[in-house]
Amino acid sequence: MDFEFTAEEKALADMVRKFTEKEVAPFYSKWDRECKFPRNINKKMGELGLLGSSVSPDKGGMGVSHVAEGLITEEVSKGDCSLTMSTFVVGHLCAVLLEQGNERIRKEFLEPFLSGDTIPAFCMTEPGAGTDAVAMRTRAIQKGAAYILNGEKSGITAMMDADIALVFAKTDPDAGARGVSCFVVPTDLPGITRQSYEDMGCKGITRGSIFMEDVEIPEDYMIGQEGTGFKMGMQGFDVSRILLSLEGIAPAMVSLEETIRHTTQRIAFDRPLATFEGVSFPIVEHISILEAVRLLCYKGLWMRDQGMSTSKVAGMVKWMAPRFSTNAIRDCLVLHGHYGYTQEFPLEQRLRDVMAVEIADGTSQVSKLVVQREIFGREYLPYNYRNR
Ligand SMILES: Cc1cc2nc3c(=O)[nH]c(=O)nc-3n(C[C@H](O)[C@H](O)[C@H](O)COP(=O)(O)OP(=O)(O)OC[C@H]3O[C@@H](n4cnc5c(N)ncnc54)[C@H](O)[C@@H]3O)c2cc1C
Secondary structure (H helix, E strand, O other): OOOOOOHHHHHHHHHHHHHHHHHHHHHHHHHHHHOOOOHHHHHHHHHOOOOOOOOOHHHOOOOOOHHHHHHHHHHHHHHOOOHHHHHHHHHHHHHHHHHOOOHHHHHHHHHHHHOOOOOEEEEOOEOOEOOOHHHOOOEEEEEOOEEEEEEEEEEEOOOOOOOEEEEEEEOOOOOHHHHEEEEEEEOOOOOEEEEEOOOOOOHHHOOEEEEEEEEEEEHHHEEOOOOOHHHHHHHOHHHHHHHHHHHHHHHHHHHHHHHHHHHHHOEEOOEEHHHOHHHHHHHHHHHHHHHHHHHHHHHHHHHHHOOOOOHHHHHHHHHHHHHHHHHHHHHHHHHOHHHHOOOOOOHHHHHHHHHHHHOOOOOHHHHHHHHHHHHHOHHHOHHHHHOO
């Protein structure tokens, strides 16, 4: 057993830490208040090879390990834990799909995504189909050498800034998950409109809905074969859910470090706050739990690098990380007293942002369903039981 990151992974983390300290962290609250996605930073990340970093070099990526992808996500999340939702979590999901596309897709869409010139969106959720994604109603019907798309996708990260949408649509509505295909849809096509949301957090990632009315795309823009879209889309979740968990843990750890500093300096009753066990023990508990969950995240990424299945680990960390991270940030806020409640400190923003981790990429409940499936067996899933 080796708990050490490699020299290359440490060097990469160092480089990303310096980048974050200079280019990301100082603007965390600015992007939130302006509800603005920093395209220039996305471009810089592309130039550094951080976007879709695990894509193989023959397809234009850096081909780094998933462990390294975790380190990149963690380091940027220390500065801005909402930006990484788009750049590395959705970025990973989109990279996995685009990498499997034909040569035209890789040239027209994967390359500009990796270089940071374009922003992709992963469009699975619909107003009537979230957790039960297979119930989606968006349709794609072949017409000669084209597909015609009709439907609505909702809750989509970076929708208002996205240049391309990876849209999951039914090509065979009677075939369940095997009737779902995935398409690359440039967002400037006729028939597309978008609507933005006013979210409580992660305001910089411009979430929104996309409406498609008779949108025509060439048949070449389908990724893989008809009916394989759902399976391909799910593949990415085994890594993206772990990256998302690290996205939540990183700002919680930073908040705890800040709170250690604050409570050792702040005096009450003639002594530093940290000398009161009521103050120090919650910090000890949060650090103990988060260190354990973080280790499980890296175990999962390492397992994926070895070609093992990580559905169970991804499900485990995906429910624990947001729950324990928000608990920690909440306590840090309170331990900063009335200052913690102001927008002068990043704590309230981190609390709002990290709550998103509990819902995005599947809620905590659905994550537990995945773990339940792995522990008890598929036949004990509530929806399979119904169909017996
Ligand atoms: C910040 C953010 C970013 C997002 N980004 C994207 C994106 O880029 N692309 C995308 O496609 N989607 C995105 N989503 C949508 C997200 O994937 C869905 O919101 C999520 O899957 C839940 O679906 P829903 O909102 O329809 O809730 P529902 O499915 O209606 O669920 C409502 C509640 O019921 C619970 N529930 C449902 N079924 C069960 C069950 N069987 N057992 C127990 N509990 C259950 C859920 O856990 C939830 O608490 C994003 C959401 C957020 C908040």
